[in-house]
Amino acid sequence: MERIPILKMGKLLLVTIQVDMHDRLAMTLQDDLTTRIVKDRAKGVLIDISALDLVDSFIGRMINNIAAMAKILDADTVLVGMQPAVAITLVELGLTLEGVKTALNVDRGMKMLGLGGMS
Amino acid sequence: MERIPILKMGKLLLVTIQVDMHDRLAMTLQDDLTTRIVKDRAKGVLIDISALDLVDSFIGRMINNIAAMAKILDADTVLVGMQPAVAITLVELGLTLEGVKTALNVDRGMKMLGLGGMS
Numbered sequence A, B: 001m002e003r004i005p006i007l008k009m010g011k012l013l014l015v016t017i018q019v020d021m022h023d024r025l026a027m028t029l030q031d032d033l034t035t036r037i038v039k040d041r042a043k044g045v046l047i048d049i050s051a052l053d054l055v056d057s058f059i060g061r062m063i064n065n066i067a068a069m070a071k072i073l074d075a076d077t078v079l080v081g082m083q084p085a086v087a088i089t090l091v092e093l094g095l096t097l098e099g100v101k102t103a104l105n106v107d108r109g110m111k112m113l114g115l116g117g118m119s
Helices: A023-039 A057-072 A083-095 A104-113 B023-039 B057-072 B084-093 B107-113
Strands: A006-009 A012-016 A044-048 A076-080 A101-103 B008-009 B012-015 B042-048 B076-080 B102-103
Touching: A006 A023, A006 B107, A012 A023, A023 A057, A044 A057, A044 A104, A044 B057, A057 A076, A076 A104, A101 A104, A104 B008, B008 B023, B012 B023, B023 B057, B023 B084, B042 B057, B042 B107, B057 B076, B057 B084, B102 B107
Parallel strands: A012 A044, A044 A076, A076 A101, B012 B042, B042 B076, B076 B102
Antiparallel strands: A006 A012, B008 B012
16 A cells, blocks of 8 residues: 555544554655644644554654644644553653644544534 | 544545455445444444556445445445546446445535535
8 A cells, every 4th residue: 555545534634553654654644644634724733643562762753743833733633542562662662752632533633623523 | 554444524424445456345344334333323434545546346346346345234325536537447447346336535425425524
């Protein structure tokens, strides 16, 4: 698979990361996402990582980068669906994902962004 | 990757298919999705296939099955994000996905399900 789909939900973009990230895929995602934020006038980005059993420093850095880019483009980023084991690993690795907001799931992430929690 | 994540958005479940489906993964998805429809009392299921360049008869049958199972559990299924080339292939293969509703994207799919289009 060569690119990760970006789904538009109102003023929000949703990215679900399911596959192992590598350099090129991460670059493509950053390009696509920044383009879509501008094109769709998005106010928020939700990154769902519920399918990931492991978040290493590469993915951590990519998420930080995406959040920083989105911020400059006036969109907030919320990381959702983190598995308990991933949270443990992140802290143990010293990757605290500063500057990235987190929420338990997509519903809560939407509410956090103030863009229509639906339940 | 062993399972496809199912995201809850209000009364709706969203499944993004990004990886090549095989028998076991399809079975797991059917199990997970039916369980989640009951557990989350979902009224609708959105299946996003925007990442798929190809939908063969196996995936077509899986989508039909999921829609039929969801229907019995009182949830509607809408297939969203189909690429133009996929539509062409489906018709050429004679796979018309009868019984499955389609929408251009997630936003329109949500509106079709009457569960909060957000734009």
